[in-house]
Amino acid sequence: MTRKQRRSLFIGVSVAVLATAVALVLVALEDSIVFFYSPSDVTEKQIKPGQRIRLGGLVEEGSVKRGSGTVIRFAVTDTIKSIEVRYEGVLPDLFREGQGVVTEGKLSSTGVFDADSVLAKHDENYMPPEVADMLKKKGVWRGADAPQKAK
């Protein structure tokens, strides 16, 4: 095998691997990314049932309903709209009414959001940045760097 053939073989194999990788990445990005929406976005952008999304906002005060089973219902709100969420499982430790929350799942045909995960916060004072940004945009942010509290 000449040097030239050797080199073209190496280049060929590298291109093949890279092309495969690019294809995998593109397909995966197409299929498996999940968009983040607020409850108002869900109505405005007319998110279809069955599409996998992340729904974030505040847990509406007084909305958490625990039955005798493991199914929990609560409402996520951005203070303008709110959407009912149904979740089966163990809630994260810092899940509380009036606190920020991010849930992932699908909208059912009845308009209830079927969440299969409720994202944990790790810190009492910590607000998921998506939720904080969204609340700021809607002008209902009451967090640490909110304008009315500025020094």
Next chain:
Amino acid sequence: MIIEIGHFALILGLGMAILQMTVPAWGAYKQDAGLMRIALPAAQLQFVLLLVSFLALTHAFVTSDFSVQTVWQNSHSAKPLIYKISGVWGNHEGSMLLWVLILALFGASVAVFGGNLPDQLRANVLAVQASIGVAFLLFIIAASNPFIRTFPAPFDGNGLNPILQDPALAFHPPFLYTGYVGFSMAFSFAVAALIDGRIDAAWARWVRPWTLAAWMFLTLGVAMGSWWAYYELGWGGWWFWDPVENASFMPWLAGTALLHSALVMEKRDALKVWTILLAILTFSLSLMGTFLVRSGVLTSVHAFAVDPSRGIFILVIMLIFIGGSLALFAWRAPLLKKGGIFAPISREGSLVLNNLLLTTACAAVLIGTLYPLVLESITGAKISVGAPYFNATFGPLMVPLLLAIPFGPFLAWKRGDILGATQRLLFAAACALLVIVFIFATQSRGPWLAPFGIGLGIWLVFGAISEVAFRVKMFRAPWEEVFRRLWNLPRAAYGSMFAHAGVGVMVIGIVATSAWQSEKILAMKPGQTVAIAGYEVVFEGVAPSAGPNYQETVGKFSVRSGGVAFMQLFPSKRRYTVEKQVTTEAGIYASWAGDLYVVLGDALEDGAMSVRLYFNPFVRCIWFGTIIMFVGGFISLSDRRLRVGAPRKTKTQPPLPAPAE
């Protein structure tokens, strides 16, 4: 007083780093041996000064000196001593100080152990190393100074995030940083070689032990992080493709590739330009990891206070170092002479394939990690890229790599015999096949690909063992000869055997736990029994309890197998009084066959508790595999050929590893 000494030492350390960055480099340029030699005391003194600074901060944490802002924000007098100490690096300021301390430690080790390095190379390496130190010391002093006082001193501190109060996590950052920052050595050597315009096999012999050491610590650091996430977060998983996990995983992938390409360079003087590039990229990924974690652009446990000015500062440092070194590479790399040639089927060829697949996989992880950030800054859309993306991209790229690993060591340098290698691997292939058939025959559930995944793990383990078996003529020569050969085999051969077998063990753990995990979520009343994976778990009730700085609700579960109770589990919910946070402590019954994992949920209306149970088969193999990899690295590091500063005795110098006849 001690705080001021620490603060002063930190600033002196910066001064020393500036000296170490400038004078030796000037000396190397002017060929002045005296100026070049200033690097040695400077590097050692810089380390000592930063150590003093670090100890001063540790002292403040241990004695709970709340007049220091960092201590007040991140510690509390009621915290156990070990977490007061780990609190030093459990916050942004302290962890950056630890970062530069480790950086200085590596610099000082080159100064101490680098006796037989060429003067000019050593001076340049230490100057480059110091330049990284200067950048980060400036950052610490200007934007995240741990020694800032508050007045009046608060009565008590705010405490440390409770989920960080954990033994594994106490040691996770030092290990991770030693790995991350250890790659700075390879980076400094690469840049120094580019400045010199000269590079040879001796360079690779120098770089390899540092890279190997960094890789070992990073392996353990990443594994500790995963283990912690597994038992502390209570989600039953061991890897979440969280951006912060990826930030530590990408340097690991690139570092693994570097380790292998440096091998080609050392033995065959080939792949020079690529190895240099890889050294730069590996440390660049470490810098990027530091940026992602420290800047707070990510949603994560590790994102402490979000302060944009800090993020921009690190971003600028990162861009200067990555951009600068890549520009230098583009300018100087063409000067490097091309090395030995080799056939596609050869040891070199197999290592090129290894590099190709590892770096491509690393790029796929990089894209998945950065895509949400890029998309948000361009379109404002908020997305998350989760496990499905990484499973669909990283997985398929790993399979050919894992299949190819056992072939590598059987191929000779320059020109290999693929048929011969295949023949020698027949035993390993037969073992893998047998296991695949056995699993298909006995397991009815789980994805159909899973048995092949287990087979892949078996193939890796037995492939690794076969290599050593053939080299010592196991079963083919008299026992005395086999023992003599076992004794004389270079330690690097054992090192690669353990490292590759460790990968196999890890693969078995990953596949088994992903494919056959059992999960149950249910509301349990005291006295109720649930069956999972052949065990019966009885819920006995809950009771309150108190720890040093928390109150907890402890659930009591008895585990029975075949009607006999043999184990009790106590998962709990802890309320940390100072931090006002709740954490979940899983109850885990661990065995080699798998872990029974019980998490206590909330109290429900009628006295029941919501309970989540998992059975994770063979999950221990994941971390056990990484420990085997670490051991492999350690054995390899102890090889005489790699020992830094060991005089090379021509008599005992082992021959290049030839393929088994």
